[in-house]
Amino acid sequence: MVVFAVLAAVLLLPLAGLIFFRLFENELVRQTESELIAQSAVLAAAFSEQVKARLPDGIKLGAIQDKNARPSPWRRYTPQLPTIDLARDNIKGPRPDATLAKGGLSPQYRAIGAQLDPLVQETQKLTLAGFRILDPEGRIIVGRGDIGMSLAQVAEVSAALEGRYSSVLRERISDSPPPPLYSISRGTTVRVFTAMPVIVDGRVAGVIYASRTPSNIVKYLYGERRNVFFAGLAIVLAALVIGTIFLRTITRPLIELIARTDAIKEGDRTAIRPLAHSGTREIAQLSSSFFAMARSLFERSDFIANFAAHVSHELKSPLTSIQGAAELLRDSETKMKPVERKRFFNNIIDDTQRLSVLLQRLRELARADGPHATGNTSLSAMEGEIAKTFPSITVEIQGERETSIPISSENMMIVLAHLLDNAVQHGAKHVTIMLEEDVSDLTVKVSDDGEGITEHNRSKIFDSFFTTRREQGGTGMGLGIARTILHAHGGTIALAPAEAGASFEIRVPKAE
Secondary structure, rough: HHHHHHEEEEEHHHHHHHHHHHHHHHHHHHHHHHHHHHHHHHHHHHHHHHHHHHHOOOOOOOOOOOOHHHOOOOOOOOOOOOOOOOOOOOOOOOOOOOOOOOHHHHHHHHHHHHHHHHHHHHHHHHHHHHHEEEOOOOOOOOOOOOOOOEOOOOHHHHOOOOOOOOOEEOOOOOOOOOOOHHHHHHOEEEEEEEEEEEEEEEEEEEEEEEEEEOHHHHHHHHHHHHHHHHHHHHHHHHHHHHHHHHHHHHHHHHHHHHHHHHHHHOHHHOOOOOOOOOOOOHHHHHHHHHHHHHHHHHHHHHHHHHHHHHHHHHHHHHHHHHHHHHHHHHOOOOOOHHHEEEEEEHHHHHHHHHHHHHHHHHHHHHHHHOOOOOOOEEHHHHHHHHHHHOOOOOEEEEEOOOEEOOOOHHHHHHHHHHHHHHHHHHHOOEEEEEEOOOOOOEEEEEEOOOOOOOOOOOOOOOOOOOOOOOOOOOOHHHHHHHHHHHHHHEEEEEEOOOOOOEEEEEEEOOOO
16 A cells, blocks of 8 residues: 555656646636636726717617527626636637728727727736727727728637627737746747627627737746745655655565565574564564564474484484394304394394384374374274274273364374373373363363373473383384374374373364
8 A cells, every 4th residue: 555655646746737737727818818808898888888878879880699699688697707728729820910891980980999099008008918999890999000900800709790709719929939938838829819799789889809918837836936835845845754654664674674584594593583663564464474484494494403313313223233233143154153143133123123113103203294184083983993903901082072173083093092002101001081172172181090201201201202112112203293293283282280190181273
C-alpha cells in the first residue's frame, strides 16, 4: 500500500498539474466573457434608450428577434451566461476585416453613435476591451476609424443580427512577442469576441460587438506569487513527508535486513534479533520468517555437526574391533587355538550386529526427520501388534482406547516400540499405556515397573547416543528417534515423575 500510494502520487501529480492549468485557463476565458457580457449589457441599455427616444421619428429597426432567443415573459431575470468552453470550442481565425457597406448610415444611427462614443471611450480606458456598436444592418456606428463599414459577414455578428447572443474564440493578432512562458497557456494567443443584440420592441435595433484578450496564467500566477510560493512550499514539504515515510517504512528496514543477511552469512549469530524498525507489517513478517529460518539452519548445522561426531564415534568402535579381530585371525592362522578363533569370530559377528542395529536406527531417524506420513491410529488398533512384538511383558492399555491419534500407525508403533524396548532392557514385566483427552491435546502416558532411571541420568536420556547398555548393544538413539517423530507431528515427549519404574508422557494435538 505504501509503494502504491507513492507511485500513484507521482503519476497523478503531472496529470493534476495539466488538469489544473487546463481548467484554470478555461475559467480565465469564461471570466473574460462574463465581463464582456456585463459591459455590453450596460452599453446595450444606453443604446436601447437612444433608439426608443427616436421611435416617434421613424427610426428603422432590424429583424424580428429569433423566438428561441426571446426571454420568458414570466421570468424577472434572464441572465446571459458564458458559453465558451476550451474543451469543446475550436479557435477560429482572426476576425475578418470590415467591408464596404451597401448604402450609408442613417442620420439617426449616426447621431446615436455620436452620443455613445464618449461612453465607449471611457469604458475602454478602464476595461481594455475593444467595442464596436453596429446598426441593425451590421454597419459600424461607433469604432476606431471604420465608421460606416460593415461587419455583417462575421459569424458572431450575423447571429446577433438575428437576435441571438453569440461568442467565439479567435486567434489574436499582436505586434508584441509572446511572453517567455506563454506555452503554458493559450490565453495570450486568443481573443474573446462577444456579439450582443440590442432588442427594442422585439426587434433588433443594433449589436454591441466587444472583444478582449483574457488574462494568461503566467500573469495571474505572478500576481498571486505569494500564495503560489506557499503552495509550492506545501508541496515540497508534502513530498519530504512522503519521502521520509517511504524511507522509514521501506528503505531503512530493507537496508538493515540486507546488512543482517550479510552478517548471518558470515556466521554472526548475534545478528538473529528483531529489526530496530520493521516499517510495514509485511517487512516485519518477512524479517521474522527470515530470522526463524536462519535460527533453524544454525540449529540444524549444530545438530548435524554433533550428530556426525557421535555417529563417527559409534561406528569407529565396532569397526576398530572388527579390524583388530580380522588382523589377528589373519596373522595367527596356524598358531591360534580353535577356542580363541571362535571367540574372535563371535566378536566380529557381535560387532557386525551392533553396526546393523546402529544403521537401522539411523534409517529410522532419517525417516522421522523427513516429511511425516499422514494418517491416524488408535491404541486399540495397535494392541495386537504390540503384544506380538513384545511377548515377554504384559502391556495393559487403559483410558480412551478408541480415540483417534493423528499419527500414522507405523510412526506411532516406532515411538511405542522404543519405549517398550527400553522397559524390557531394564527389567520391566508390566507396562501400562493410558490415553487421556483434554480440550486441545491427547496425552499418552507409558509407565513400567522396571528399574527406573537414576536421578543422575534423568537429564541425559534424550541426548543423542546416550545409553547405559552399550555393552548389551544399546545405541542411545531410541528416545531421540521417538522425539523427532513426535516433533514432526507437532507433539512432545517428556519424562514424567514415577514412584517406581519409569514413566513417559507423550502429548500430541488433537486432529481437526
